[in-house]
Amino acid sequence: MTLDHVLATPKSSKSINRDSVIKQNPEQFSRESIERFQIFAQEEAAAADDAERVRLFADFIVNESRQVAPRLDRVCVPGLVTLPPPYPRHHPAVNNNHPDLAEIRASVRALSDLAEVDATKDRFNRDSRALRDEAEAAASKRRQALRANLQQEVGLGRMTYSEAAAIDADSGESEKQTSKDLEKKDFDRFQTAVVVPLNDLLTSRITKATQLFDELRSRLFVETREPNPNMPQEEGDEHPELLEKLTLLKWIFEARELLHRAVYDLLSDRNDRYREMVIMPYRLAGNEEKMAHASAFFAEDAGKRALAFASEVLQRTSEFHDVVEENVVRGVEVQLSAFWDIAPPLCRLLDRVPLGPGPGGENGGEEGAEWDGRTLADFRIQIPQAEIVENPSYVDHPLQYFFSLLLHSEKSTYQFIESQTNLFCLLHEVKEAVVAAQARVMEVDGRGRDEVEGMKRQEGRRLTHDLQEKVRIVQDQWKSALGDRVTHVKERVGGWLLETGGWDESLEERGVGSL
Structure with a gap:
């Protein structure tokens, strides 16, 4: 039998039955291919002459060709x-909802909630306004009663106009001192009821925000310097995407800046109240020069504080930019590498x-x-x-x-x-x-x-x-x-x-x- 004759031999029913095996169980087909080759090698070694070895080889090649033919004419596209x-990813970064970051997100929301701060300020302002209104009403009644009494005494001839004027002036000075005392008490209450507790609250939150920031930043530091080659494939499913982690880091930074701003506003409010307490005696005394000097001093101090705070914000923002830029550069490199892999x-x-x-x-x-x-x-x-x-x-x-x-x-x-x-x-x-x-x-x-x-x-x-x-x-x-x-x-x-x-x-x- 010649090689041409063997190649022209029709496909057997046994070969046809192999088609389904090849498609459904490629591992089984591989094992059977090895077994067929081992049988061929044994038969070739036992062949009597070269002609028989040629025939055996031709049979083997034709049979193997027919075994794999069903796969050669179809392209495998699952790749x-x-x-x-x-x-789609289960937790794409744009949704910001990966469960691994849920605890941090909840912490950021809690840190950013300034309802307690606002409530404390509002409560003090209501109480302060009520005390001021009460003091003003009492002072008005005292003035009315004093003037009515002075008019009566003068009318009865018991007191001269000059004596009544002197008493009225003394009463005015007394009311001024009462106003100064009221302003000082109001400032002291503000310091005790608002500044101290809120400053403690806000600074503790800033510390917590810094801890969250540093923890998440350290995770990013390790992940970007020792990247997992499978990370681009797993992001958004098993692991949160770098974008979501950086976005969360940005939220933490913004929450911390909100807290820094709240502390600055709190202390600015305190300084404004202290300024009013200092300037009030000069205003009541009509001392324009000292009042202008004091106002200029406090204005200069407020300007210095504002510049210092703005500079601190710029420094923190610049440092945050460096962190984000470093991670973005490395993240883009990882994504680009993964893209070029496939x-x-x-x-x-x-x-x-x-x-x-x-x-x-x-x-x-x-x-x-x-x-x-x-x-x-x-x-x-x-x-x-x-x-x-x-x-x-x-x-x-x-x-x-x-x-x-x-x-x-x-x-x-x-x-x-x-x-x-x-x-x-x-x-x-x-x-x-x-x-x-x-x-x-x-x-x-x-x-x-x-x-x-x-x-x-x-x-x-x-x-x-x-x-x-x-x-x-x-x-x-x-x-x-x-x-x-x-x-x-x-x-x-x-x-x-x-x-x-x-x-x-x-x-x-x-x-x-x-x-």
Whole structure:
């Protein structure tokens, strides 16, 4: 028997029965292939002559070819699902709801709740207003009673007008002292009932916020310097995304700044009340010079405090910017690396799609490329039986299954691009916060409004251009590495389905691109 005769031998029923085994149990097929080779090796060793060895080899090759033929003519496309990260993610960063961060989120909400602070101030203000109204009413009654009594005494001739005037003047001085005493008591009550407890409350919250900030920052420090290669695939599911963690870090920072501002406002209120207590005697005495001098002193002190506070805000914001920028840079590197890990194999899979002339005769291949004669009609893919049961239309139009996987792969892979873009946007927000803090320092330092606004506009344009350029680079990488290829294949497959009657309204769901 010649080799040509053996190659021309029809496929046996036993080989045909292997088709289902190959598809359903590839591990079993591999074991059986090894066993067949071992049998061939034994038979070849026992062969009497070269002619018999040639016949045995020809039989073995033909049999193996028939065993694998059912798999060679169909493209395995599940890689469109298994290579990219899961989609949709259970806990995408934009939702800020990953359970691993729930406790920190709750702590941030509690730290940011200033209801107790406002209630304490409101309660004191009500009590203070009531005491002042009561004191003012009592003073008014005393003045009325005194004047009525003086008029009566003068009218009866028991007292001269000069004596009555002297008594009225003494009473006025006494009322002034009462007013000063009232102002001092009010200040002391404010210090005891408001400043001390609220300052303790706010500073303890600042300490707690700093602890949360440092803990989360240390986690980010370790994760970005010793990245888990599987992290980009697991983010949003098993682990929160870097974007969500950085967003939460930003919330902690903003909560802490809110608390710092509350302390500053509290102490400013205290200083204003102290100023009134100091200036009141000069006002009552009509001493304009001393009143102006005291007012200038307190105004200068308030200006120094405002500048110091604005400078501290700028310093803290700049430090926060450095933390975010470092993590964003490393996070983008990780996402970009993960994207480039899967983009080439996905492109190789898409390169197996024959984009030759379709039913209308269009050539969908690359410009200048030599067409191998195949069309989408020749493109055969493996479809799991469960998918066919769920979607019977796949039997007549198998490319519907491929199109759905293509959409899924596009959206799933594009998550790497979205992650980079969102990280850059978060960094942009922090940079804007730095600019706002710089502007505030300039304002408090006495810079002109036009100068401050000009700086803000100039920096705003620069930051916007920088963000747009970063996003453009990321988008260009997506398009050149995979996006354009996916769009092209999607257009050709969608067009084929439309022309062959396989287009379904449910397939109109768009991916990142569009048909």
